[in-house]
Amino acid sequence: MSAFFHICFSVLLLLSSPLLVKSLSPSLNDDILGLIVFRADLQDPEGKLNSWNEEDDSPCNNWVGVKCNPRSNRVSELILEGFGLSGKLGRGLLQLQFLQKLSLARNNLTGSLSLSFTQLSNLRVVDLSENGLTGSIPSDLFSQCGSLRSISLAKNKFSGPIPESLGSCPTLASVNFSSNQFSGELPVGLWSLSGVRSLDLSDNLLEGEIPKGIEGLSNLRAISLRNNKFIGEVPDGIGNCLLLRSIDLSRNSLSGKLLSTMKKLSLCNNLILSKNGFIDEVPEWIGEMRSLETLDLSENNFSGQVPESFGKLQSLKILNVSKNALTGSLPEGISKCVNLLALDISHNSFTGNLPSWVFSLGLEQVWFSDNQLSGSVDNAFGSSMENSRKKLVTLDVSQNKLSGEIPSGVGDFVSLKFLNLSRNLFLGSIPGSIGQLKTLNVLDLSDNHLNGSFPSEIGGAISLHELNLEKNSLEGNIPLSISNCASLMSLSLAHNEITGSIPTSLSKLTYLQTIDFSFNKLTGSLPKQLANLVHLQSFNVSNNQLQGELPAGGFFNTIAPSSLSGNPSLCGAIVDRNCPTVLPKPIVLNPNSTDDTAQGTIPQSFGRGKKILSISALIAIGAAAAIVIGVIAITVLNLRVRGSTSRDAIALTFSGGDDFSQSPSTDGNSGKLVMFSGDPDFSTGTHALLNKDCELGRGGFGAVYRTMLKDGRSVAIKKLTVSSLVKSQHEFEREVKKLGKIRHPNLVSLDGYYWTQSLQLLIYEFISGGNLYKHLHEDSGENHLSWNERFNIILGAAKGLSHLHQMNLVHYNLKSSNILIDSSGEPKVADYGLARLLPMLDRYVLSSKIQSALGYMAPEFACKTIKITEKSDIYGFGVLVLEIVTGKRPVEYMEDDVVVLCDMVREALDEGRVDECVDGRLQGKFPVEEAIPVMKLGLICTSQVPSKRPDMGEVVNILELIRSPLESQDELGDF
Template identity: 50%
Template sequence: MIIGDQWLLLLRLFIIIITTTVPQLAHSMDPAFNDDVLGLIAFKAGLIDPYSKLASWNQDDDSPCSWAGVRCDPWAHRVTELALDGLSLSGHVGHGLLRLQSLQILSLSNNRLNGTILPGLTSLGTLQVINLSSNNLTGAIPEEMFGHCGSLAAVSFAMNGLTGRIPGSLSTCQTLVAINFSMNRLSGEMPSEIWSLRGLQSIDLSENLLEGRIPEGIGNLYNAKTVNLSGNRFSGRIPEDVGGYFGLEKLDLSGNFLSGSLPESIRRLASVSSIRLRGNSLSGVFPYWIGELRSLESLDLSRNRFFGGIPESVGNLQQLKELNLSMNNFTGILPSSISNCIDLSVLDISHNGLTGDFPLRIFRNNNLEVLDVSSNAFSGEFPARIGTAMINLQYLNASGNAISGSIAESIGELRMIRVLDLSKNRLSGSIPTEIQRCSSLVYLVLSENNLTGTVPLALSKLFGLEYVDLSVNHLTGSLPKELANLTHLFYFNISNNNLEGELPVGGFFDTVHPKPIVLNPNSNSTRGSSSSSLSKNLHHKRIIFSISALIAIGAAASIAIGVIAITILNIHVRSSMSRADPPLAFSGGKEEDISCSPSPSEPKNNGKLVMFNRDANFMEGAANALLNKESEIGRGGFGIVYRSSIYEDGRPLAIKKLTCSGLMKSREDFEREVKTLGKIRHPNIIPLEGYYWEPSLQLLVYEHVSGGSLHRRIHDQITTSSCLTWPQRFKIIIGMAKGLAHLHQMKVVHYNLKSANILLDASGEARVGDFGLARLVPALDRCLLSSKIQSALGYVAPEFACRTVKITEKCDVYGFGVLVLEVVTGRRPVEYMEDDVAVLSEVVRSAVDEGRVEGCVDGRLEGCFPAEEVVSVVKLGLLCASPVPSSRPDMSEVVKVLEMIRRPPES
């Protein structure tokens, strides 16, 4: 009986064990499930995971469902989603993914993946989303990729380096809802079959090299909400059926070569909220029917060739928030009906031929934040109640008109105004003291008017002021000493006035030499100051401001602080550079430990050389000297550059030894930043191929570019026969622009732009180098920055002199503008003479104002250049080198303008 009970107990225990373990055992032996494990492990084998984000992926696991970035179906226990976005992964997208037969979502965006797109992905019939955006993928989009789409709904290859054509097979994917191939180098014509994707809601092909006409048939997109074809090379007219589908909400065709007038079918887009046609060659009148688009919130027709008047019907757009009609040929008056657009926050009608009184009617709109009416023909007196009518205004530019009268006292009610530009008008009277209530003011430009009186003490109460230009007026008296309290000031121009007295002491004004410095003792005021009055002024015992160009280039004066303060540091750095550099031994391999040969007094340090190109074959055997004094090829602001090679094919590399080791971030921060820079690949950028770190030595390994620097080609080639031709110069300019635009697209500021950092390859293409190195220095050490300012004097944006400066892409745009002028003129950014200093941008700007641009072109070209093209390039360079950051265009816009300047003849 006991035995029977024991047997029954054992039987029950066996049943429990069987019922609980057999399903799990069967599940673990499921070959399909093991396929998921094997597939993911095979995929991981092709990746470099610098931060061990995939450490949880263990090939010995029975299930991948708990792995990082992996999700599974809770019932079938198959992998349905793989999301590895932003993990700094590099390597290639391997075939292991094809084992994931239940995969629905594949998202690998914002990594460093290279190689080509895996064509078999769409053979996974369950796949609904493919997101490979923001990587380094190259090659063409496989034609066969879309032959069997299954249930594919969304695909994004945006922000890669893809080339070739858009495959026509895309039209077979009738389940597609969203396509994003933007920011690549796709070329050829756009396949018309795309318009047959009836379920498509969003298509973005922007920022590519697509050309030809935009095919008809866009009206077939019955479900489309967004169509973005901007930033390509499309020509011809906008398709007539563009308004064929009433539900379209956003249409962006800006930055192309489109011509003709606006198709009338657009008036049927009842749901459209945004129309952007900026930067084309569209013409015709502003259609009256535009007022029928009652849902319109943003309308941008800028930089085209529209003409005629602005119709009253624009007042029907009561949802409108942004209206940009700048850089066209509009004439007449601004319609009073625009006051009905009560939600309007941005209005830009600059650079047209609009007339009439200053458009006070729009001041009923208290929501207006940005108003630009510059470069028109507005006249009449400055409105007396401007401050009470526009209480939310942050940006006002009315320069380049014929506005008269005095600046209204109500200007003080503009409490939120940050930029106020009333230059180049006919304003008279004094600067009102009420301006001190504009507590948010940063930029104040009142130059080239007829203002009288003194520089008011009220300006010293505007503690946020950074940029002040009061030049070319009739101001008298002395400067208030309290102006020294403006701690953010970096530019203060009072040239061509009748000021006298002493400079304020402290702050910005301490950057000015304590004795009167005359930059050009023979210059006269543009107002025609007589030599007798000048002579009389020079008898004053105090500092004279009759020639105050010293302050007119206040930014350069501010930079002088760094120049003087850094001298001792430079002597120390150069002294340390002159010592023999110990050879660096390399033992071969993809990622190996290497050692620096230390001096007898130093302990031996070990470091690691990391090369991003895992496919390269390295030299084997004996140590190879990477740093050899005899192989030095240059010195820059951040270090010494050597020519060397570690590849079996003998391909040379440029090794930069950084000279600011003591200021470097920690190894972890350094490696993270360097790997970010190593991800950047573009035909006009010198790629970073690897790095070396140890506490006392950091190296950056670049591709070697054999053509030499732009500086050498411009300034060392003194004969006409060997100098750059105009087509070569234009090619260099547009190459630099494309390289910088890509850096900014990758959120990297170059910071150290100058002609010595632009190299030319064997085909004459410009290659931007030395980019982003400021990212390696903690908090942008001011001492180090000062030395860099000295090395790049003339290219540095004025705002950089401010000690609390925030470096932005606009600083690069300024440096690019100076580079453009340097390439065109063959002159250096700053030239020092016996009793004068010539600042290139100012010299060229004066030439443009006086209509003698062609006289600035490099004489070695001997007139062999297209005058109209050169004038356009020069004006673009001056726009980029504007003292006001907000006036500078983005580099992506610069590229489009350059492409329009050198457009094909058939366009």
Template identity: 60%
Template structure:
């Protein structure tokens, strides 16, 4: 009965609830059931992360906060079992901003990959505490600052971590040692320093370690033997010292890739390395390893790439190298190897690239060298001679695989093979600096793929064959310093890709063909020191990319072309042609008059005045002869008097003074050979005398500047030509006279309209001088920062021209393989045409070694321009250091501010200030306030951004100078409509 009553009661309660719900539905509508949805955390976390980003390409447009689940969003993957976010991969999405803490709301995240974006800021300490992270890839961004010590404290599930190609600083934290499951670690291309964490060598699961391109130091510990699963070890381009651990090969026998290049490792290679039989890549380039190349190297049978270049290996190449039948690339260049290439290498049937340049190899070229399918051969800088040249001259006509052949700087003699056209795939042919004679074979035109032809500094004769027109891909043609005669073939215009043409120091005759003007890509032309005649073709002004055109010391005549490059051509580029006229040579061209009436002297006039006329002519002739004889006698007497006075002056000079001997070119005659203090001054373009005498050269009153390498003086030549003289202050560190002269002559050959020309030099054991062209407007630093602000306001158009000029000058230096090393505004000069000229380049080559103390003393004045690479104990100089300095110069020119400015309570670093303004969207405010708004914003802002890119903390992020020029030319607005900016 009670159960029955209870059942009725429950039924009544249910009925009551249903009635109540019905009434509620009528009054307020349907009731929504509230539940807790785990997906909301994933959605809100990702939306929060997106809110802090810039997404210029709209890659994350599908991310909608109204969505129930993010599993269908771009870059997002979910676990099929839990339907929670397990993977976030946004590689290459062009995203920027900071990595927001919203990602902490993804508790099931296992893969986080944000590579190849533009994320900035620092790495958060709790980043790796997200979910069960197994893979973290933040490579190729702009993250900066140190890696926090606590980053890896919760990394028990982490398998892969990559922070490569960022701007990270500081040390690798010791907490990395707690990631006991870690298999792959990549911190390459940052600014990390210090030693690797000691506990890292106990992470037995490690398979790949890449910390290359940093500033890490210390020795490679013996503890490496614990990494028994290691497959790849990249420690290249750091500051590691000491030896390779003796037992490395006994334990790490699974290694497939070993890169220790660009460090300071030394000693002999440990024998245990022969057990690395799985190794396919071994690079020890750029260290100080000694001893012979070990015979056991042939036991590393899996080697595909072997690079032992730039070390101190000596002795012969072991025959065992022939056992490496999988080898495709072998580089033993820049060592002290003797002997010859072993015949056993014929067994290296997969070898494609062979570089043994700059050693002491000699003997016969092996018969197999040109018959085994090699694509690149470099034997330059050895001592191969005539007897070893036969195998090259007998190259089989059907040989098509070779692409690069460099036999330069040996002692080869003989003739070029007539069948050279059979090398159908050849792209680079360099036989320069040998003793090769004979003519250039006409089959050279069959090389359709040839990109670089360098036959310079040989004994070639004959003419340049017209068949050269067949080399349609040719970009560089270097035939200087030979005995070539005949005319420049007009067919050269068919080589339409030519950018570099050097035919100087030959015996070429005839006129310069107008067809040269059709080579629209020409940038560098040197036809100097030939016997060319006629006038310069007017069409040459159409060569829009030309930046150097040298026709000095020929027999050219007539008016120089007007327009284009020729409006700013250097007088030294046309000197030695006495019949040329125009404003550049300061010789006005004669006006054109009608020809005078000339009476025939053989006419039959026989009047009485004819005898008187003849007598008058004889009288004039006699007087002219007497005047000429008298002038000659006067000159002889004058020379004798000057000689006596010179002897008297020299005898009265103090013993410590080093007299000057003036000579042109290579003529050193007249220098007393036994007097160590007797100096010689050599001018590269003819003879010269100083107007006030040698004793006033280094007068305090003529001082115009001081720099890290010396004091600069100004003086005037007898012909009124001003020059700048740099007195080097590192005389105790300079090379021998022979080395000094060789380096200076090389610098003297570097000619470009955006480089300060080196016109000569002076040398004694205690005094060295460099003679430069003088630019009266002074340095860029003076024009930008002179106290007289009203006088020195550079308009925007002029500033852009200066930046572009600096870029072209620096690009040419890098093309000539010269690193400036000390680029700053005091080393950039402005000529009367507002053209920027870079000075002080190549001075590093005058030092015998990269001594750290010397370098430190030289770069003190370059504070703010120095690339971060200079901050380390041992400086590694690359072209990227110049590009960093160039980036700072861009910012200095645009902003009018110094790279570093000292306030009362603060130090303002220009690069940081501009980058901060860019982040805040206020970059336009960085433009020099002196311009008062008179600048092209569509140019100025991209130029500032280009400066910041060039000044990137990561060298690999900085563009090459050729890329910089292309960018600037794209940025440059058309001149029309911008007159108000001039």
């Protein structure tokens, strides 16, 4: 143990000053001290350094990642690549005076590079790539770099300029500072590093011109300045770096012409100049760079024709001249580039036919899209040799003027994964040989003049992910064999003449995300099994001849009505068209029957020649009658108690607080007043307790009045107008006391109650800011709610409702008039839990009494077999969200139309018309990145099937996630 304490004491000395270690006992190994101190600054979650034992005499035997010089028995290499280490680079490394190679790549190290490696005079290789190191590089880091030959700081987060001292490292052969945030201009001294063979400064923020004098890098083999902000011309001195094999200057703002001095680079394999601003014609001298394997001149401003000299590039494998202004035909000489694997001439203005040699070279990738190529492709396809056909993986000749039929020989390209012949003039039928392409992932034949049937052989292309045949003149049915394409994710047959029904087998394609069958002649009903496609995101069957009921569940709960339009016989809630009632047995109406007792007949007393009502009409009339009878019954019951209620109200008005008793008496003349806290006495001022002038509003349960307590505090009193339906006093008080215990910042608190047999009052805290309905629909001018205020109201209401659901309370009556706004703008949910004060009611009566505001009622209220749960509140909340964002009522009656808010928003979002959804009074002063997800959340909450709606706890979490990014973005300002 004494040795262990000796080490610990030495470590402390080392941390304070490395020089003091020299005074320690020579028996103590400096390398062990250094490594132990180095490990102390690290976290090792995977235990990779467990073998580092400070009790060992030497780290050279079994310490993982440590290598030693066998002669000196001192640490020469520390290689900890991919160990999952985190922490910072500690000073312990400076004790490893014989260290030659340090590699800590692919870890999670953080902090700045504060160590001065100049103290390690033997260090030759430093690799700190792929970590999280930050900050700027100290200006003197490389002032005395000794024998350093290779340094890599790639893929970190370093910033600031590249230090000028880097030019003081004459032995450097490899410099890699790529994928950081270095900025500023290149240090001129960099070009004095005559020993550098590889220089990679790509993917940074470096700017200015590339300094002249690059010829000083006489040993340079590879240079990459890709993806920076360099401007100006390429310095002509680059042609004197005769050993260069790879040049990547892409993704900058370089300009001017390519200098002919570059033709001297006869050893160059890769010349990548894409995404710059180079001009003029492509130089003929490029053909002199005989060693080129990759030539990328794409996305520049080159014009003219491709030089015939390109045929001399016998080693060329990749040629990319896409996205320029090139014209003419491809030179025949390119057919001599026998090693060519990828050819991209897309997005130019090339003319002529598709060259016949393209498919005989054995190319793997061919991109010819967006040119002016014309004529038939028969010769090109027919010229390909068998071996060449097996190599082609990608063929894109889209957006040209190619014509004629698609040759059946396309099926011979058995390795094809991507085939795009779209936006041409192809005609005739789709060859069945397409089914031979077993590896094909994408097939796009859209926007041509193809006709004939949709070939059943398509089922042979079992690897298809995307199939696009839209905008043709295809006929016939959708083949059942399409179900064999089990990996299909996108299927578009829009704008054709396809007939028949949608096959049920389509539901077997479980990965489908997008289906577009619009503008065809499809008939029949939509298979119910389509609701099982769990990944479906878009389903468009508009403008067909489909009929029947929509599938229920899944994606179809939130489908946009526009995706179903133009099918007048489709029915269901989404298309706002009732489906005919289906009864177990048909009812036969026989007006000629004389047997009044016969089953299913109508007596003669109905009379001949009169119009007989349909069964669905009779059912509808019966349901309507039931609702009317229920409403009348409640009204009559209320009228019976109105007289006694009025008398109690008058007594309250003039007797003041003294007549209220807290005794358990149920005598109608005395009543029972209970306050959960505070003074129970009311003020006896000029405003009576239930004075008509103090009425705040009326709802489904009763009228609300404002009055004051003796302490000057205002309260709101709700006089229940459903007195005859209220439970017994015992049950009433039990439920009210439960409500009185609920406290939440976003819920209106119940402070007390008053009870007699004929009058019941609920006493609430008074909220001064009015209700949300008035703020949304009655305020005008500058008083409208801002986006922040609207979002806070949505979030606050969600939190309040979530708390109710945690207490197992269903609100039943959520709407904008039941959201009150206090003086600080905080929303408070009101009128919750009142349904619990009533005995069980028929849900039609409950709907008419409680869900009085049209548009908020969940669809399950219309179905007796579905239980009313918290999910019904969530539907109303979803409508409320859309009302707050749009400023529109849930249902609005136009001159000759009825607009349902959910449908309007769903359709507008589906078509990308976001600005039309958000309240116009905001005039664009809202963050789109918040508005869109909030509206989508509202639509999810209004799903037709209750189980598809989220819980309120989940809603709160989603809203907080939507809002959290905004808090760190000052530039968005105050919305």
